[in-house]
Amino acid sequence: MKRGIKIALSIALLSSLSFAGDQFAMSDADRAMYEEMLENNPADMMIANGSELLEEYCGGDAGLAAFFGVSEEKLPAYIAGFPRYLPEFKQVVGLDQALQGLMSKNGHKPFALKSSDMFDMSAYAKSIANGEKSNIDINANQHMKDAYALGEKTFIQQRGGRGLACMSCHSPEVIGTILRTQPLPDLSAKGNAPAATWPAYRMTKSSLRTLQRRFQGCMNNALLKVIPLGSPEMVALEVYLTEQAKGSEIAIPGLKR
């Protein structure tokens, strides 16, 4: 019976998706206006702050390159391959966790993953790869393969009182349909490529957010139990979506509604 209700609800959701369609669809001119706003992204100020923090706590770009064991020239391409399996962590980690490791190595207390300083610093670190193509390698080793599989599982896992999964609103079948005035985005490299455009400034939150933080907001809205930042499932979800958007050009910070 309970399952029946869940199915009914998901059908109701799907029908409401196509229903709201044309009435509030945004014009191309309006979209262009919002895209122009990227030129003056308030997150540029946060990125500048992140750059200072990286200098202070991690020895700047050079310190980061040395930590990863790559030359400064190779640093952008290396960063474009995150999340990665790093042997010293014995797990697949996001860029933010790698920065925590470096801070700790340098004798500093690492910023919390959910702190705005960490958002600023990891956004700056990722912006080093601006212009590079996202080059995650999910076949690099067994750890990456496992992370991808866990990410896919997390993506399609129905959870919460409404039995929703990430997939409910982000499967290829519903791309472009409107959910309460917002077109559901194509998460692949052809679409808005989250892996390449997060961290981003959220206009409705007036702050810089990371992709994992966005996942949390989404889970919260869909009444799913929120998964902690940096947890294996969360990193795996980032791996999964990064693979979907592989090859897209990194442009940090993004600007999102």
Place this chain on the structure above:
Amino acid sequence: MAEKRKSLIKIKPKKYKDGEVVKVDFMVMHPMDTGMGKDKKTKEIIPAKYINSVKFNYNGKEITNMTVWESLSVNPVFTTNMKINGAGKLTVTFTDNTGEVHETSTKIKPKG
């Protein structure tokens, strides 16, 4: 002076000549609280705190001044134009209704 506020002045295009009209963007991290909002947790009214004045000064001459009200977005952006008239400095001074005063500046270096 309260805490240091992060702000940014951008001149577009980055390379410009004397006599050219360029775009000037000024942005600052500021809550722009209207004084009508309530804190979600404490349910108390958040006192008004918004930028109420912005002035652009180019080589000692005030070229633009703005009176700002509470309807501007959080972390506001102000974009105007300016005619390049010699090397020097563009200074932006802004105040808010609680008495904070800040100043930030950028060098103006026309080429050719």
Place this chain on the structure above:
Amino acid sequence: MQRREFFKQLGAATAVAAVALPTMSFAADAKPSGPNKMSFETALNAITGGKTPVKSDKIKIKVPEIAENGAVVPVTATVDSPMTDSDYVKSIHILAGGNSNARCIDVNLTPANGKAMFSTRIKLGGTQEVSAVAVLSNGEVLIASQSVKVTIGGCG
């Protein structure tokens, strides 16, 4: 600030209407403080000194027809002007008629600006008309308006 919170505040605006009523004699160098309540007409009068603005092609306002969210709405006003010492735009004003304080910003320009353009982002408490008013050096007052549909929705 949360979007919903923002709408709630604007909804609550009428309740605090009695607070800090700015008058039309708002001095040129006085600065706004506290929450203000100013209608479109009051704001316009204060700006133009009672003069009726003329709708003109010389002034253009660019705002989205549908705003993705009310917290950050891009607005650009452009006035066709040579911006010379004898013929220039003295000021550009952005007004949001549906906000509890319709007056968003007053921008005083000089010929040193080279062009008469101003762009910013404003908060809108709901679907309403947004206007740009320009006061020219010859005393003319121009206006352009466009309505913006503010949607409540989307995910988070």
